[in-house]
Amino acid sequence: MSQTVPVAAGRSAIYGGGPLYGDGQAAMDILRSSGFTTVILWSIHVQENGDLYYNDAKVVSNGQYVGNAAWPARLRTLRQAPTSVNRIEASVGSAGASDWENIHALIHQQGTGPDSILYRNFLALKNATGADAINNDDESHYDATSTIDFARMTEAMGYISFTIVPYTRVSHWQEVRKGLGSLMDRAYLQVYAGGSGNDPAWWSEKLGMPVDPGLWCKHGPECAQGDSPEQVKERMVAWRSSAGIPGGFTWYYDDIKKCWAPGRTAADYARAINEATRA
Template identity: 65%
Template sequence: MRRPLLPALLAVVLALCGLMAPAATAQAGPRSAVFGGGPFYSGGQAEMNTLRSSGFTTVILWSIHVHPNGDLYYNDVLIVQNGRYVGDAGWPARLRTLKQAPTSVNRIEVSIGAWAVPDWENIAALIKSGGTGSSSILYRNFQALKTATGADAINNDDESFYQVGPTATFARMAVGLGYSKFTFAPYTNSSFWASLKNNLGGTIVDRVYLQGYAGGAGNNPSTWNSALGMKVDPGLWSKHGSGCSAGDSPATVQSKMRSWKGSAGIVGGFMWLYDDMKKCSAQGTPAQYANAIRAGVS
């Protein structure tokens, strides 16, 4: 059905004047990402709707664990085995709603790794034993993961392995599968990340989510900008812990992001961790944290 001409023109004029919101689309402006674990899988459609209205532009599913036989787990839940998605049958459909208007989300990433897990070591061993061709278990399982999640990128949260060769081989396989980007989540060892970035190039590596909390609390985005030859997106840990007394509030996030904007010219930021935002919602909601990043970086 055609839309009447005059109302359509009036809507455009009002939108341009700031009197009326334009048709719902992914939110423009500074990029902001949020890492999340269990709630993104088991929280149902309600969590997807919270993310869509949050203001966050990127949702990062944390974390995919690669077992020695190639099985893929989302945290402790088996989701891909023998080239087939075997997880919750409703999860792929829920994830697809993340980008459906009205929404702020325009990108989904799956993160591999964490502290004290051998995911990247297992990937290297699987590459050595089976390669990355279309018949390999790595290829088939990450193809199934791509189909299930619709992910735009793979995020590398390597915190122990730090070997360029097999990591770059895996990244190129992933790009061939349709994960168009390969992003980093470093907290230390800038020389490794610089070598990996130089190996892959800026076309594949378009974002670096620099940890500014826990072991990375002393990181300087400006220093990492120089080391990697690109602007990083620093991240902070939301309120968490006993009594929700640890971590950053939306107000301190905005202040720190504004400071990094001035000192390092950052163009985006991220929050860790959605799970804690749910537990400590009185100290800050996802929408408040996303707005804090946006206000600090703008």
């Protein structure tokens, strides 16, 4: 197997759920000073009628932002100097959700034009969150045609890229990659839970682009499960050598918050990834 050539690096992403909506400015300030370069809002759920929820909170309906009035302004501070954050992604889907099935059905019913509910709602989401990219966390539907159509729709409204977070079904992601080309500028490979056996070098070769692998931070009872920042750095350094990874990610802020302690803060995890992947 040929080794992927390393590229300019030192980038780090973090997924964050409920605290990024409910913890006010405090969560934003932690992330701004953390060293993470990308914040991924997890997760946007698409209802059968096209309404968008951020986890359990309705945030967009009928082309209008209807969520917490203070959230858009707080999200804008993520990129206000001094900050390490230069990119925000809105992640769509999760295990056990029917978001991509609903997207497929809505495209079949209404298409992807400016008058469709998907277009109007995802434009409202972009305007509210300032997200640069859509992050595809499809773990059930795997329909390449509707996924590509959806990605091109979001590109037309100003999202600059469409990223993926695979853990299995490489043939599906190859088809999406082929259909989107350079629009798909990042692939966040899950190397934990169901994807714990994944090899970044193998996935990079199959996708034709270097992947950004992710690891699960300390979590679970007594925070005994998952990887410490030291373990993250060790594994990322190895993947930098074997697969030329340009960056990596941490899953996820909610667990870092639960297991917060000296040596395993958000900044500690960001530093581990940045130092391991910096050219």
